Amino acid sequence: MALEVRITPSILNADRTNLSHEISRIADVSDLIHLDIMDNKFVPNFTFDFDAASEIIASCPIPIDAHLMVANVDPIAVAYAEAGAASVTVHVEAVADVYQTVRGIRKAGARAGLALKPGTLIEEYEEYLDEIDMFLIMTVEPGFGGQAFIEEMLTKIKRTRKVIGSRPVWLQVDGGISLETIERAAHAGADTFVAGSAVFRSEDPAAMVALLREKAEAASQ
Ligand code: DX5
Numbered sequence: 001m002a003l004e005v006r007i008t009p010s011i012l013n014a015d016r017t018n019l020s021h022e023i024s025r026i027a028d029v030s031d032l033i034h035l036d037i038m039d040n041k042f043v044p045n046f047t048f049d050f051d052a053a054s055e056i057i058a059s060c061p062i063p064i065d066a067h068l069m070v071a072n073v074d075p076i077a078v079a080y081a082e083a084g085a086a087s088v089t090v091h092v093e094a095v096a097d098v099y100q101t102v103r104g105i106r107k108a109g110a111r112a113g114l115a116l117k118p119g120t121l122i123e124e125y126e127e128y129l130d131e132i133d134m135f136l137i138m139t140v141e142p143g144f145g146g147q148a149f150i151e152e153m154l155t156k157i158k159r160t161r162k163v164i165g166s167r168p169v170w171l172q173v174d175g176g177i178s179l180e181t182i183e184r185a186a187h188a189g190a191d192t193f194v195a196g197s198a199v200f201r202s203e204d205p206a207a208m209v210a211l212l213r214e215k216a217e218a219a220s221q
């Protein structure tokens, strides 16, 4: 059976001075909005503090997928779930107590995700599979949009798909996803696709989301 494909556009490179308009351009065709939270510590870039992010979460017409690229993430992760994010993803490289934090996220009513930087091996995190709702395999080094997809990550996506087996755990990919790369990622076993610059640098972002979905569905396992 083919995997269910989800497209989760990132607003990192959208016009941040007019976010509600930017979100309204793609809300009808997107599954969730991917919100990149960067603290200038875990990654060398800053996006939104908790208050600004909470406002986006509260006003967004579709569910928010919060990707937390922040150091000492444990307490703030649960706060994001309490603020209404539908999905909260923490980096394994930044979390002190994985079990406690993913359980806290779920207890607050959100889906819990674990993200891995390109150099982090999936095998060490298999033990958490029954406690989470999503693995996020970074296909670029986190911190910036517009980078090239790291082709070597295809092997890691395949391994992660194998490790997930029949569990209802989503496999998200983030970084360099475009019309040119999405089929390879889908074929390797990803089912949930972040796309930032591919969507917001296109003339018709909604049409781009639809095209990305079409390509992913055609290539999906
Ligand atoms: C990068 C972020 C991504 C970013 C992707 O660290 O996590 O979500 O917005 O941007 P593109 O799709 O341009 O690679």
Ligand code: ZN
Residues within 6 Å of the ligand: 010, 034, 035, 036, 067, 174, 194
């Ligand atoms: Zn992201």
